[in-house]
Every structure is written in structure tokens, then in C-alpha cells.
Amino acid sequence: MDSISIVTLIKLLKTPAAPLFMDDGCDEPPSTYGEIQPCRPLTRSKTIGGRADAAGSAGGRAVSWLRGWFLAALAIGCCGMPSANAEDYRRLSGAEIKRLITGKAVSDEVHYTDRFKAGGVYEGVFMNKRLTGTWKVKGDRICVTRGAEPETCDEFWRSGSKLERRRSGLPNWRDNVTVRPN
Secondary structure, X not given: OOHHHHHHHHHHHHOOOOOOOOOOOOOOOOOOOOOOOOOOOOOOOOEEOOEEOEEHHHHHHHHHHHHHHHHHHHHHHHHHOOOOOOOOOEEOOHHHHHHHHOOEEEEOOOOEEEEEEHHHEEEEEEOXXXXXXXXXXXXXXXXXXXXXXXXXXXXXXXXXXXXXXXXXXXXXXXXXXXXXXO
């Protein structure tokens, strides 16, 4: 972003948002969403960014609506969606997962450490709680059964030296993990 657009964004964020239906002299709200009904002449009391809006308060509603969409798009663009410069992750195949984790420990270095021993034996620690169970590769996923809990399956994705563990069926569950010898 250049400095002009940042200044504009700050001014826009500081401008108070208009309510959805303002007292604009009309007896009823617009009959269709976004319809502009200039019921009152232009006044200096209704301003947006220091300028009187050109269509009275109905224009204020339109600008407020646009501001809401702009802020939502900005939030998604900054925080919710991968950027154009995001690294390209590649999903590992079942054979690659098996070679990667057999006889090794996979950890997020904070919450859990999973040990995938030969023969499908699983040992893990989650938040200082010891877990045991079994593991196997199904297709391109690692599936783990911990005690009486239902089986969970994860995918592994790689970008260069970075490795992500993603829970199948939960698109926002991703962990950056490390793999090390047991």
C-alpha cells in the first residue's frame, strides 16, 4: 500500500458509520435495498469524510453500506485469505507420509508430540496427558486412533523445509510441525 491509500484508509476507519435507516425525512425506508430516495435536500450536517453527500442521507446509507463491504474485504484480504505471495504447499502422498513419520516424533513444539512407531504403534503426549493407540496410512492421510476416541485423519503438506499438518474435514486446522527422531 502506498502512503496515500493508508491515510485514506485511516480517515475512512475514523469516520463514524451511519445507521442502516436514518431519520431522513422519509416516512418509510426504501422499498428495495440500495434504492436512493432523496426526501430531503442536501445539507452540510450530513457529511462523509468532510464532504456533504450528494444524495442526502440515502446516499449516506449507500456510502455506509459500501464502507462496510470495503472493511469486510480488507479484513478478509489481510487476515483470512492466503496472499498472492503465499508459499506453495504440496500435499504429501501416503508413501511419503509413511517414510517421513515411521519411527519418528511429530510435534508442534507446544501442545503435542506424536510418536509413530513401527508396526502401527502410536504414543503421544497432548497437554501433558499421555496417549496410546494405533496409526496407519489410508490413501494420502495418516489416521490415528487414540484409546477409545474416534479415529482422526490428517494430511501433511510441504513447502521447502516447512511442514504443515492439516486435519481432514477441518480446513482451518493447520499446525506447523517438526519431525525428529524418536
